[in-house]
Amino acid sequence: MAAELDTVLFEMAVRTASTLPTSFSEKVTDIAARTAGRLAFDVRVEGDYRFQRIAGIRYGGDIGILALSKDGQSVDSCRVNGALASFIEPLESWNGLSLPAQAQTDILGHTSLLVAALRNAGNLPNRSAG
Known part of the structure; x- marks a missing residue:
């Protein structure tokens, strides 16, 4: 029951933040603060047909x-x-590395694998919206 409530609160915070005229990173930070989560990562997605960024909030x-x-x-x-x-x-x-170390570490493959795994698990849309 607590996990279901946490999921509902997360989704409500996402809907609220989505209406704000702020950047994606600011929205993610706001959601983490509102839901007592911790930013796990916020990265660019290269070469995907649907997404340009993906972020995670740890609970x-x-x-x-x-x-x-x-x-x-x-x-x-x-x-x-x-x-x-x-x-x-x-x-x-990667998110826990210093900025110079992040700049020297390629995570694009890991990002693509996560997006594919999320799609395969049914958590993200499989087809282009167009």
């Missing part, structure tokens, strides 16, 4: 995922448990 063993559409007009979101940990961990580790 204990769960992660709230937000994906910004290519046109910047919409945000898809979901909440996942530890089943996708092997895809999330490299991005979370």
Whole structure:
């Protein structure tokens, strides 16, 4: 029951933040603050037909995922448990690096793998909106 309530609160915070005239990163930070989560990662997605950025907010063993559409007009979101940990961990580790270390570390492959895993699990749309 508590996990379901947490998911509802996360989705409400996403809907509220989506209406704000702020950047995706500011929206993610706002959602994390409103829901007592911790920013796990916020990265660019290269070469995807639908998304330009993806971010994760850590809630204990769960992660709230937000994906910004290519046109910047919409945000898809979901909440996942530890089943996708092997895809999330490299991005979370990268986020903890210093800026110079981040600049020297390529995570594009990890980002693409996470987006594919989220789609395969039914958490993100599989087809282009167009």
